[in-house]
Amino acid sequence: MEAAAAMHQREREFYEVTIENKMMMYRLSRKIVDKSEGPKDAKWIFVLSTTKILYIGSKSKGTFQHSSFLAGGATSAAGRLVVANGILKAVWPDSGHYRPTEVNFREFMKYLRKRNDLTDVKVHMMAILP
Numbered sequence: 464m465e466a467a468a469a470m471h472q473r474e475r476e477f478y479e480v481t482i483e484n485k486m487m488m489y490r491l492s493r494k495i496v497d498k499s500e501g502p503k504d505a506k507w508i509f510v511l512s513t514t515k516i517l518y519i520g521s522k523s524k525g526t527f528q529h530s531s532f533l534a535g536g537a538t539s540a541a542g543r544l545v546v547a548n549g550i551l552k553a554v555w556p557d558s559g560h561y562r563p564t565e566v567n568f569r570e571f572m573k574y575l576r577k578r579n580d581l582t583d584v585k586v587h588m589m590a591i592l593p
Contacts (some may be wrong), residue, residue, distance in 0.1 A: 496545050
């Protein structure tokens, strides 16, 4: 069981993102996060773990979604975003699995504010339903 858990950890490290000089980049590869890297109609998703590690990837319906990052485990926040050439352009809480609350989303925004200037970021709250 420990080997399987370690394998999941190694796989998820591929999606781990850091924010340096206001640029989002994958921690291991140092590659800039950019929505143009995937299919034109791809939805980019994020999960913030309870230990404040950010994961970003392109959603693939049925094969890769929010729950894939942490094998369905607990999160602080989850949703969608648009990142162009490392710069966050838009973000919103949208996850069918995790069903983020306003509190979850505000926690994620606080996480981002500590690491980034959000002046030009479009923030969409519409996905949070009562």
